[in-house]
Amino acid sequence: MRHVYLHMPFCTGRCAYCGFVSGPPPERPGDYVDVLAREAAARGFALPLGPLESLYCGGGTPALLGVAGFRRLAASGFFTLAPGAEWTVELHPAAVTRDLVAALADLGVTRLSIGVQSFDEAALARCRRRHTVRQALEAIETARAAIADTGIDLIAGLPGVSAAAWTQTLRRAVALGLPHLSVYALSIEPESAWGRAGRAPPDPERLCDAVAEAAETLGAAGLARYETSNYARPGFACRHNLNTWRGGDYLGLGRGAASRLGRTRRAGDGTEETLAEEEDALERALTALRLAEGFDPEAAARRFPVLAPRLPRWRRLLAGFRAEGLLTAANAPTTRGHEVLDALARALL
Numbered sequence: 208m209r210h211v212y213l214h215m216p217f218c219t220g221r222c223a224y225c226g227f228v229s230g231p232p233p234e235r236p237g238d239y240v241d242v243l244a245r246e247a248a249a250r251g252f253a254l255p256l257g258p259l260e261s262l263y264c265g266g267g268t269p270a271l272l273g274v275a276g277f278r279r280l281a282a283s284g285f286f287t288l289a290p291g292a293e294w295t296v297e298l299h300p301a302a303v304t305r306d307l308v309a310a311l312a313d314l315g316v317t318r319l320s321i322g323v324q325s326f327d328e329a330a331l332a333r334c335r336r337r338h339t340v341r342q343a344l345e346a347i348e349t350a351r352a353a354i355a356d357t358g359i360d361l362i363a364g365l366p367g368v369s370a371a372a373w374t375q376t377l378r379r380a381v382a383l384g385l386p387h388l389s390v391y392a393l394s395i396e397p398e399s400a401w402g403r404a405g406r407a408p409p410d411p412e413r414l415c416d417a418v419a420e421a422a423e424t425l426g427a428a429g430l431a432r433y434e435t436s437n438y439a440r441p442g443f444a445c446r447h448n449l450n451t452w453r454g455g456d457y458l459g460l461g462r463g464a465a466s467r468l469g470r471t472r473r474a475g476d477g478t479e480e481t482l483a484e485e486e487d488a489l490e491r492a493l494t495a496l497r498l499a500e501g502f503d504p505e506a507a508a509r510r511f512p513v514l515a516p517r518l519p520r521w522r523r524l525l526a527g528f529r530a531e532g533l534l535t536a537a538n539a540p541t542t543r544g545h546e547v548l549d550a551l552a553r554a555l556l
């Protein structure tokens with residue numbers, strides 16, 4: 208096992224758009240480390256896991272584990288890291304403290320990802336984010352002083368954010384000079400507060416414009432769009448997520464964590480299914496369509512011989528997508544290609 212995701216499913220409140228598995232933190236958040244270890248053992252994984260090439264602590268709000276919880280996690284004999292491994296922790300701006308990020312750096316965390324979502328104060332309040340713009344800016348400065356590889360998440364298409372306000376959010380993000388940014392297009396999840404209230408999804412055209420503007424602004428600032436929703440300076444792409452998009456295996460532990468191990472796909476709710484060889488190969492091969500490195504049909508057919516009979520059809524379809532300006536010469540999505548990725552992948556099935 209080389210790539211592990213640990214889900215910390217607790218938050219101090221509920222963001223209005225959130226459809227993730229999350230609830231109030233336990234009385235002693237550090238005990239959650241034991242829950243994760245028990246889950247690993249119950250699923251037949253010998254501890255320590257590793258040596259890991261990447262470890263990703265996502266949420267929820269992993270920071271609620273606190274300094275003591277992270278020390279316990281690192282000292283528990285739960286995992287070992289390979290030399291040069293990447294260890295990412297997601298942070299909520301209101302939970303960032305000097306002590307916490309210093310402790311994370313000390314324990315070997317190499318990357319921080321802060322959920323900023325917007326630099327528009329009114330948008331943050333509408334989203335029930337439980338932090339202000341100022342807190343976000345302070346959190347970024349505190350975090351990057353301890354761990355230079357600190358990035359942020361933004362959400363495009365938030366209600367009430369004008370085109371001018373979105374431009375302003377992007378400018379502020381760029382001015383920070385961060386090595387990594389994620390820009391997610393808002394979707395209204397049925398189980399979120401907005402979904403239950405029947406809020407309409409963002410206008411598709413305006414959403415595409417907002418994402419395209421992000422790609423242009425961030426690209427001009429040296430942050431290349433290496434995946435549909437992710438931008439980085441050279442050498443700062445998230446290796447954990449790249450493994451997933453390249454169709455690699457990963458183990459997820461925690462209440463809402465998904466896993467992909469061999470042909471077994473496990474959803475966040477714990478349900479498992481074993482895919483047929485061809486279905487598994489197709490899913491793993493076609494996620495490369497999201498990446499700037501592009502989809503190489505010959506390489507996919509070599510890696511998954513079961514897909515080889517599809518090569519002539521793939522070559523024909525890919526040539527058509529390139530001619531339409533949806534893919535580059537390397538079969539990487541153009542800005543328009545990113546907008547219709549699902550349709551491209553469906554056509555290649």
Ligand code: SF4
Pocket residue numbers: 217218220221222225226227229266267268299
């Ligand atoms: S969006 Fe993140 S911080 Fe907000 S409630 Fe959901 S998991 Fe928690």
